[in-house]
Amino acid sequence: MKMRKEILLAAALTLGSGSALAAAPGGPDCGWGNLLFDGQSGMGPHFLALTTNGTFNQTFGMTSGTNGCSTDGALTYGGASMISSIMDEFSEDVARGHGEALDAVAVMMGVDKGDRAAFAKVVHQNFSTIFPHDKVTAQQVTDSLMTVMKSDARLAKYAA
């Protein structure tokens, strides 16, 4: 239990950079936007960044941003910003019912190893609830995910 809290804490903190990136997707100083889901746009500057393995920000894994990105992307729940960073990947894994993005979200939410298969199964069954359309936002995805988990006997404890 203690371990889980630690993971959760680390995950929530981890998100800092993710949330900052998600705050202004496609903005001049920020990271990658999502491609499938709405709220993203061009990636021009990022391609330039790649040509020298360069970076436009100085992110160091911290919550407090030194990376020049806006940090006002609502971090109402620890999972929100991370999900927005990997929303495409997560949606694919939810649709398929397995995958590393799905595992990452499970670990982030503190789902014990023994419950990961159940987590995968439940989200797979609820793809259309979690990703109802292509304009869904990360916050909506997070909210739906919590609702789905709450209504499952085994997963409810992780969504409390």
Next chain:
Amino acid sequence: MRVQIRYLSLSILIFLTSFSAAAFAEQGNPVKPIQAAAIEQQLWQSPEWINLLHYYPERFSKSGYRSHVDDRSFFNADNGIEEPREEMLATIAAFYREDELGNMHPICRFPARLHWLSEHIEIDPDTLPEAACADYVEWRGIVQAEQVTLVFPTYHLNSPSSMFGHTLLRLDRSVGETGSKWLSFAVNFGANVQAVDNSLLYAIKGLTGGYPGIFIVTPYYNKIREYNRIEKRDIWEYRLNLTPEEVERMVVHLWELKEVNFDYYFFDENCSYRLLELLEVARPGLELTDEFGITAIPIDTVKAIEAAGLIEDSMFRASQMTELQVLLEQLSDDETRYFEQLVENVGVVQSTGFIALALTKQQKIIDAAYRYQRYQQSTMVRDDALAKRSHTLLGLLNKYPADDTPLPIVVPVQPEKGHHSRRISIGVGERDEQAYQALSMRMAFHSLEDNGHGYLRGAHINMANLELRANNETDKVELQRLDVIDIFSLTPRSRFFSPLSWRVYTGLDRQMTDGVDRLTSHVTVGAGVAYSLFDDAVFYALGTGRLEFNRGFSDKRIKPAAGAAMGLLWHFSSMTTRLELAAEKFSNDKYRSRLQLRHNMPLARNHALHLSVNGEKHTADRFVDATLSYRYHF
């Protein structure tokens, strides 16, 4: 356990240094005795200190050293960049600074230095000021690592700085399988770009050291997206056998590099070189950087890390593109037709033909169509209609039972198992019944004909390739050619993918002009298509252009030419043959045509026999030139 104790002692040292004021007054200044001990032991000469400050031997510096770090804030002494001794003494004094006890206090900024010094000199924690290192504590809570993985995204020819590949480190949290590698942190060294320059300027500045280099720490999922999905590069991951104690040492030092600017030069002081330095800090006694004084090609640094016995095992992470191709190969002709229709029209799933297919087949077709759409989307701005269709496809895919059978991806030969990147050749040849000896030397990296084991097929990158010839009759030694840069990207097209094949090379070579063999300088480019004829043979055709400076040309000596080239590249067992027919015509109506054969027969990983035969016609001059050489990669 030992690690925890060490970490705890460091923590105590840093955070629990209370009661200091009184002790300070009673014992007098604690700085002097510590400095005296450092001087007595000549500690600044120890390799650990040299590594922590990123010093390298520098002839023109008084101390014999200079630091790669180009950032005043990294040093405590005014001349710290060149003076390891002064920096050590100033650092000791700085730890006792009583002003500004927050995040910027040297105790918070340089925990690895403090830790290392306290291992060698007795530093009473009670005498140290009580600095509040909130940021460091927060960061250590986030970035927790017990293992380090070396990550090598493979070669990417369409981006100048990625064509040699790239390396980064990944800090992994749990040894067991309970964690998620996606949530590990990637440690990446790259150019620190302040403003959005245009891409050409960007590349030039990047190559020449116009940008400083900086470390960033970011979740690994960002890197997977960047390399696997956007750049479509496969990734190799090498688990290193660093002990938790060594990992700890690296992470503590990494903190000292936060927002610190380094010199950044593309060829040597690059991403890969910096990672070697981090490994040297992690494991004292390790010597990795010495052999990379001139160039540090990422894969060569992987080889050095392997030679040092650091690699435990390797893992292949296929790119989105590789996965899609494997998936498409599994489809029959009929299924491929459905796939093709489905990409354009989601309604196809309602057709009786589609419904009649086995469920697992339907699932594969939908999956392939979805992935193909994402592939198409990945290089353009988001398209609403396409996003809607992709979402619908995902919804369809979701109707099938979860199937976690992995794709049957054939893991290629590990890149570090390939031949070395420098090459020297000695050969004998004959041209127009005159015999010669040839000596050539190439700094980097891989030719189409070289042993392809471990390399990306169709990726040809040569830099600084020089050939000298000694003519037996005339006893003259002449420069035959110098390729400054020579890149050829040969990617076969298929039904669903239409990559461009292209080449560009520039340098000096010899051409017959009105009966005289002259050294010319040139830039030659080409672009076109390539197709797989059968598994191991690729046919290509390119339109070419050449701008040549030739003293044999009358009036203007610089003249452009247009032409074409077509060829066949054939790999069989470990041998490679390339046959090319090329012709070009200059603006002054001079023309050249050339039929060339290259055949390479590897003898061992780093040894090969090479046969080269050229039959050429340069306007009125004709000749045949053949060389047989032995090639050694080192």
